[in-house]
Amino acid sequence: MSAVAPGGEELLAVRDLRVVFPGTRPEDAAVTGVSFAMNPGQTLGLVGESGSGKSTACLAIMGLLARGATVTGSITFRGTELVGLPERRLRPLRGKDIGLVYQDPMAALNPVKTIGAQLREPLRLHLGMSRKQADERAVELLDRVGIDAPRDKLRSFPHEFSGGMRQRVVIAMAVSCNPTLLIADEPTTALDVSVQAQVLELLSDLTTDLGIGLLIVSHDLSVVAGLADDVAVMRHGSVVEYGSVHQVFQRPAHPYTRDLLAVVRELEGDPVDAGGRP
Amino acid sequence: MTHPPAAPLLSVDDLVVTFRSRGLFTRRPPVHALRGVSLHVGRGQTVGVVGQSGSGKSTLARTVVGLERPDSGTVSLSGEVVAGTAESLAGLRRHVQMVFQDSLTSLNPRRSVLATLAEPLIVHRTVPRSGIRDRVAELLQAVDLPAGYMARRPAQLSGGQRQRVNIARALASEPELIIADEPTSSLDVSVRAQILELLQQLQRDRGLSYLFISHDLHVVRHMSDVVVVMKSGAVVEVADKATLYATPHHEYTKELLAASPTTRLALARSAARGRSRFADQPG
Ligand SMILES: Nc1ncnc2c1ncn2[C@@H]1O[C@H](COP(=O)(O)OP(=O)(O)OP(=O)(O)O)[C@@H](O)[C@H]1O
Ligand SMILES: Nc1ncnc2c1ncn2[C@@H]1O[C@H](COP(=O)(O)OP(=O)(O)OP(=O)(O)O)[C@@H](O)[C@H]1O
Ligand SMILES: [Mg+2]
Ligand SMILES: [Mg+2]
Numbered sequence: 065m066s067a068v069a070p071g072g073e074e075l076l077a078v079r080d081l082r083v084v085f086p087g088t089r090p091e092d093a094a095v096t097g098v099s100f101a102m103n104p105g106q107t108l109g110l111v112g113e114s115g116s117g118k119s120t121a122c123l124a125i126m127g128l129l130a131r132g133a134t135v136t137g138s139i140t141f142r143g144t145e146l147v148g149l150p151e152r153r154l155r156p157l158r159g160k161d162i163g164l165v166y167q168d169p170m171a172a173l174n175p176v177k178t179i180g181a182q183l184r185e186p187l188r189l190h191l192g193m194s195r196k197q198a199d200e201r202a203v204e205l206l207d208r209v210g211i212d213a214p215r216d217k218l219r220s221f222p223h224e225f226s227g228g229m230r231q232r233v234v235i236a237m238a239v240s241c242n243p244t245l246l247i248a249d250e251p252t253t254a255l256d257v258s259v260q261a262q263v264l265e266l267l268s269d270l271t272t273d274l275g276i277g278l279l280i281v282s283h284d285l286s287v288v289a290g291l292a293d294d295v296a297v298m299r300h301g302s303v304v305e306y307g308s309v310h311q312v313f314q315r316p317a318h319p320y321t322r323d324l325l326a327v328v329r330e331l332e333g334d335p336v337d338a339g340g341r342p
Numbered sequence: 343m344t345h346p347p348a349a350p351l352l353s354v355d356d357l358v359v360t361f362r363s364r365g366l367f368t369r370r371p372p373v374h375a376l377r378g379v380s381l382h383v384g385r386g387q388t389v390g391v392v393g394q395s396g397s398g399k400s401t402l403a404r405t406v407v408g409l410e411r412p413d414s415g416t417v418s419l420s421g422e423v424v425a426g427t428a429e430s431l432a433g434l435r436r437h438v439q440m441v442f443q444d445s446l447t448s449l450n451p452r453r454s455v456l457a458t459l460a461e462p463l464i465v466h467r468t469v470p471r472s473g474i475r476d477r478v479a480e481l482l483q484a485v486d487l488p489a490g491y492m493a494r495r496p497a498q499l500s501g502g503q504r505q506r507v508n509i510a511r512a513l514a515s516e517p518e519l520i521i522a523d524e525p526t527s528s529l530d531v532s533v534r535a536q537i538l539e540l541l542q543q544l545q546r547d548r549g550l551s552y553l554f555i556s557h558d559l560h561v562v563r564h565m566s567d568v569v570v571v572m573k574s575g576a577v578v579e580v581a582d583k584a585t586l587y588a589t590p591h592h593e594y595t596k597e598l599l600a601a602s603p604t605t606r607l608a609l610a611r612s613a614a615r616g617r618s619r620f621a622d623q624p625g
Contacts, residue, residue, distance in 0.1 A: 085498070106617050113530045114502025130497065167501040167528065168446040212396075216370055224361065224373075227443040227524065228395030228557075250501065253527040254443065256557035258597060259395045272615075283502075283530035293617040308618035324531060 075245055075277040076125070077101040079138040083120050086132035094120045096301040097137070102294075104244065105275040109288035109309065111324070112298030118281045119167050121298075122247050125279075126164050127154040141245065160190040163238035167249040167281070169230040172237070173222040179206075179233055180218030183240065190241045205236040210262045227254040235263060239270060246270065249281045260287075267291060285324070289313055297321050349421035350382040351551050352406070352438075352519055357415035359401055375401040377575040378415070383519065386549040390566030390583070392557065394594075398575040399555045400443055403521045406553070407440045419519075436466055439512035443523040443555075445504040449496040455482070455507055456492040462515040481510040484540055486533055501528040509537060513544070521553045526561060538565060563587060571595050 083095040095117040102108050110118050123129045125139055127146060139146040141162065146154065158164070166172040174182060183202035187193045193201065199218065206214035209232035222230055231254045238246060248267065252260045268291060270276045282288050288295055288309065295312045297305040297320065305318040316322045359376040375398045383389045391399050404410045406417050408424070408431045417424045419437060424430050442448035449458060459478045463469050469477045479489040485506035496504055505528050512520050520541075526534045538561065544550045556562050562569060562583075569586045571579040571594065579592040590596045 101619065103617075103619060106619065111530075114506075114528070114533050115500045119500060168444070170444055170447045219363075219370060224363075226396045226400060232395075250528060254395070254524060254557070256392070256394050257559070260557075283528070283534075285531075293615065294619055308620040310618075311620060 073103060074140070075102050075104045075106070075142060076279070077138070077140045078121070078125070079140075081121060081124060081137040081139065082135070083117070083124055083129065084134045085130065086134075094301055095124065098296075098298070098301070098303050100294075100296045100303065100306060102245075102277050102279065104277055105271055106294070107271050107278040107280060107292045109292030109295040110279065110281045110298060111283065111285065111288055111295060112304075114283075116298040117301040118298055119249050122164070122249050122279065122281060125247060126158060126162060127151070128158075128164075156190075159186045159238075159243075160241045161244055163241070163243035163246045165235050165238045165246070165248040165251045167253075169227075169234045169254070170222065172234045173230060175222055177221075178218060179220050179222065179225070183218070183233070183237055186237065186241050201240065202236075205240055206233070208266055209233070209236045210259055211236075228256065228259060231255060232259070232263065235266075239266075239276075242274060243276060245277045245279065247279045250283065251280065252282070252284065252287060264291060285313070297324070349418075351385045351387075351420060352383040352553065353416075353418040353421070354379060354381050354402070354406060355416050355418070356380055357402070357405060357417070358413040359398075359405055359410055360413050374575050376405065376412070376415075379572070379575070379577055380415075381570050381577065381580070383551050383553055385518075385551055386545060387568070388545065388552040388554055388566045390562035390569040391553065391555045391572060392559065392562055392569060393572030394574075395557075397572040399572055400523050401575075402572070403440060403523045403553065403555060406521060407438055408434060436515060437517055438519045438521065439515055439517040441508050441512045441520065441522040441525045443527075445501070445508050445528070446496065448508060449504060451496050453495070454492065455487075455494050455499075458507060459510055459514055462511060466515040468514070468516050477514075481514055484513070485510045486536055502530065502533060505529060506533070506537070516548075517550070519551045519553065521555075523555045524557070525554075526556070527558070534561070541565070 079099045081095055081098040082093055084090055084093045098121055100108060112118055124135050125146065129135065135147055137147065180199065180202055183205065184195065184198040187198040187201055202218060203214045206217060211217055211229060211232060225233065231251065235251055252263055255263060264287065267278060271278050280288065280291060292309050294307065295309050296303045297312065297318065299320050305312055305316065305321045312321060313325065316325055357376050357379045361373040361375055363370040379402055381389060393399055401410060405412055419434065424434050456478055459481055460474050463474050463477055478492060482489055482491060487503060487506055499507065509525055526537055529537060541552065554565050566583050569581060569583050570577055571592060573594050579595050586595065
């Protein structure tokens with residue numbers, strides 16, 4: 065039942081993570097004692113109700129929490145402790161070794177810069193590409209996330225894109241430098257089913273072909289079921305259930321997980337077999 | 343299916359919206375976001391809008407509330423054409439509210455939740471001044487947020503919490519029609535079910551109407567009397583929901599319905615990879 069990989073092979077290990085935001089009482093910590101781990105190339109799904117601390121945990125890994133937030137516990141990325149790491153050592157990791165897809169696409173996009181300029185930036189900074197090389201790569205990335213006429217779109221501004229198009233640009237940016245860990249916070253919320261399928265395919269290819277580790281937050285359990293190997297269920301800042309997707313979805317132990325799955329079953333009208341029977 | 347009355351609450355006729363880039367040096371082809379869209383929403387009715395990303399759903403919503411200027415076509419409320427004048431738009435705002443797709447940029451980052459929700463109460467005088475705080479607490483409770491969140495700014499809220507503040511703001515002015523653009527996209531199933539129930543309750547009690555945009559077909563099926571399917575700026579199918587789901591007519595509609603993933607299928611794929619850190623995999 066327990067984790068199989070020895071510590072040395074871990075891509076990411078979060079141990080006893082705790083986050084308290086300024087102006088809130090310690091007993092109202094947004095994240096309280098969260099632990100999970102990922103092997104390279106593995107996909108971990110993070111699910112849980114609104115406000116349970118999923119985005120806070122993701123931002124803590126990236127060192128991007130609001131100023132004044134108190135972070136304790138340990139976050140190791142390929143053996144390096146990230147908690148307390150100075151900003152100048154975190155910055156080179158962001159966007160290169162660790163890609164982040166923000167929950168809110170507009171939080172990641174600069175409204176006064178073209179899409180092309182924003183896609184080129186990390187490519188030139190981290191991979192030392194020429195402008196022309198970066199342009200070619202940007203076109204390829206936009207095409208990969210299903211944006212029509214990608215070359216024309218390089219000169220567009222974020223407000224000229226639809227909600228789903230922006231979300232896909234942010235995904236393209238996050239994967240552009242081939243990170244070893246991709247953190248994707250609700251990456252498909254604004255996408256219709258056909259585009260969603262395409263983006264999920266892309267994420268699945270990245271993990272399978274390039275061995276990228278994927279930490280995916282989603283309230284859509286079918287997305288998590290399809291992509292993830294393991295899943296952690298959060299509630300009120302803690303992980304209440306953690307296991308393989310099969311353990312968690314077929315034999316949910318925690319009452320909250322059972323409730324969650326019951327609602328899905330009702331909505332889908334296509335029951336997941338709770339007992340694991342055929 | 344309920345029959346729309348003689349003059350529907352909202353009537354959109356042959357709306358055309360084209361975006362032309364006005365850059366000094368850049369010449370990009372114009373984007374035909376809406377190519378003659380018509381639809382009607384009756385009183386107490388919910389019309390669902392589905393369609394591919396980029397098909398023009400948000401543009402339609404934004405044009406109806408006067409945020410985009412149409413090249414041609416009209417928007418009418420209870421039979422009266424809403425002209426693009428300030429007066430007519432102010433009137434529109436009282437009766438029509440919008441929940442925007444992007445919950446972060448549609449909230450003022452410097453305003454507390456209390457100020458955000460109090461504004462429509464003050465402007466539309468729906469409650470006396472002394473009752474504002476109580477009414478805000480009530481609105482928060484309706485969207486399952488603690489009253490203690492009143493002092494928070496948008497950056498201090500989770501994604502789903504921000505989306506619920508947006509919904510509460512739309513409800514605050516007690517409109518007749520709510521145009522909701524992906525209103526529940528960042529909500530987990532249990533909160534989503536609660537919000538949808540609230541919207542339906544208000545419809546039963548007050549005859550509220552909805553133009554409900556969502557890519558989530560479960561949600562659209564659950565909410566709508568009539569479903570409009572859009573593709574590339576045009577309406578390709580209009581049907582009451584029973585007909586749509588039983589006998590989809592247009593190719594794209596069939597595609598949409600077929601692509602709806604189910605958890606069971608997805609689980610089977612995941613198990614086949616066997617990359618879990620946990621030892622027991624099903625046989
Ligand atoms: N800057 C902040 N200051 C104070 N509280 C905050 C701040 N950011 C988030 N919170 C609170 O911390 C809790 C966890 O928020 P978080 O964004 O991690 O939730 P989440 O699980 O991602 O939810 P959702 O599914 O709605 O996005 C919430 O109660 C939220 O209100
Ligand atoms: N201000 C603008 N300037 C130029 N083009 C725009 C503008 N706003 C929208 N568009 C374009 O119009 C088309 C329709 O966009 P719209 O936002 O209405 O799509 P949508 O159906 O809401 O998509 P999504 O499901 O992704 O939110 C897209 O091609 C988009 O790029
Ligand atoms: Mg979140
Ligand atoms: Mg939209």
